[in-house]
Amino acid sequence: MKVSTQILATSAIAFTATALAMPSMSKRVIDGTKVLGCLASTFMKGDEAWSPECAAAAATDIGLAQEVSLGEFDIDFASSDPMSMPISLPNLQVRLASLPGTSWxxxxxxxxxxxxxxGVAIAEFDFPMAxxxxxxxxxxxxxxxxxxxxxxxxxxxFSNYLANIITKPSYTFSIGGNVDASLKVPSLSGNSKSSDADSSKTLTATNIGISAPVTVRGLDNLQKIEYVELVSLTKDADSGVTTVAQKLNIHNPSELSMNIGDIALNILNANGDLMGVINIPSLYLAIGDNAVTATATFTDPDTYNTLTTxxxxxxxxxxxxxxxxxxxxxxLCSFVSHIAFPKLEAE
Structure with missing residues (x-):
């Protein structure tokens, strides 16, 4: 749908009545009115109307973003710098306050x-124009x-933030900061014979304040870790250590896939006593089912008999x-899950 600059400008002004109708501080109202006036002027006059004063006023969150959804996303925890983690957000979307009569x-x-x-800023990201x-x-x-x-x-x-995502079925936090937006609006040219490419122009509004809640589906302590198949079962005659190599299925119910690298988890019995450790090498935990091979090492010399009876x-x-x-x-210190072994048959 082709929309005129006059409609866009009018809609930006009308947005004041909806975005700023909520109870708010006077600064939010003043800056919001200023920003919307700047948007209207930018639609009508072009980039030069987006002044440093407009950018400064825009830094105040005026309620433009209502909600942020990450969708399915990925974090690489196996990178060399634990303070800087690669992330991919292929499904990122934001629900904006409606612009009356048209779309942003x-x-x-x-x-x-x-x-x-x-309420505390714990991490930051700076994504270029996309x-x-x-x-x-x-x-x-x-x-x-x-x-x-x-x-x-x-x-x-940040560890506590991750722990909440790992252990809970869902978790809500927020993001806050600013965006630079490129806007494509019709040209002021009245030449109806001009092509679509010639009849519109791209304008840029910078430093627009944004804050919104984000709810993600969590890992819920990976409650479905299932034994699939025995690979090998051995007991060292000298040390009494029992080693079980097995195939497992780990179901990840969350929206987060993670490159974890090598992982080890303590194995505890019903009394909470440490029985051994289970290791999974080079774990990439995808969303949904994950077929992995894990090796469990039990230090209790009686474990072999327990597992085979x-x-x-x-x-x-x-x-x-x-x-x-x-x-x-x-x-992961907060992570607790369970695994059930059938009676194992030694080869």
Missing amino acids: PIVSLANHHNIIDN PAEVKDSIVKNPIERNVVNILPGLEDA KSNTFTLAGFDGSVKNPILAKA
Whole structure:
């Protein structure tokens, strides 16, 4: 649908009545009115209307973003720098406040945000300008591989944030910061014979303040870790150590896939006593089912008989050396799941 600059300008002004109708501080109202006036002027006059004063006023969150959805996303915890983790957000989208009578003419966005947990900014990301697609009030802005940086001194807070995502079925936090938006609007030219390419122009509005809640589906302690098949079962005659290599299926119910690297989990019995350790090398935990080969090492010399005479259920628990990444390792200290072994048959 072709929309005139006059309609866009009128809609931007009308947005004041909806975005600013909520109870708010006077600064939000003043800056919001200023920003919307700047948008209207930019639609009518071009980039030169977006002045430094407009950018300064836009830094105040005026309620433009209503909600952020990450969708399915990926974090690489096996990178060399634990403070800077590669992240991909191919399904990132933002629900904006409605622009009366039309859609936001956004064609690309650059994101500069903090991850905020319990009211504290714990990490930041700075994504360059990337294409965006708008339908109704939803902006889709997929982000290819980039990085999220933990703020210095907030390592423990970020570990706690990860622990909540790992152990809970869902978790809500927020993002806050600003975006630079490229807007495609009709040209002021009245020449009806001009092509579509000639009859529109791309304008840029910078430093627009954004904050919104984000809810992600969590790992829920990976409650479905299932024994699939025995690979080998041995007992060392000298040490009494029992080693079980087995194929497992780990179901990840979350929206987060993770490159974890080598991982070790403590094996506990029903009394909470440490029985051994289970190791999974080079674990990439995809969303959904994951077929892996794991090796469990039991130090109790009686374990071999226990495993070969009856079925057993063990608790799997993270500890501070579970993975190489120290921030993820601290988060995994909260992880607790279970695995059930049938009676094992030695070959």
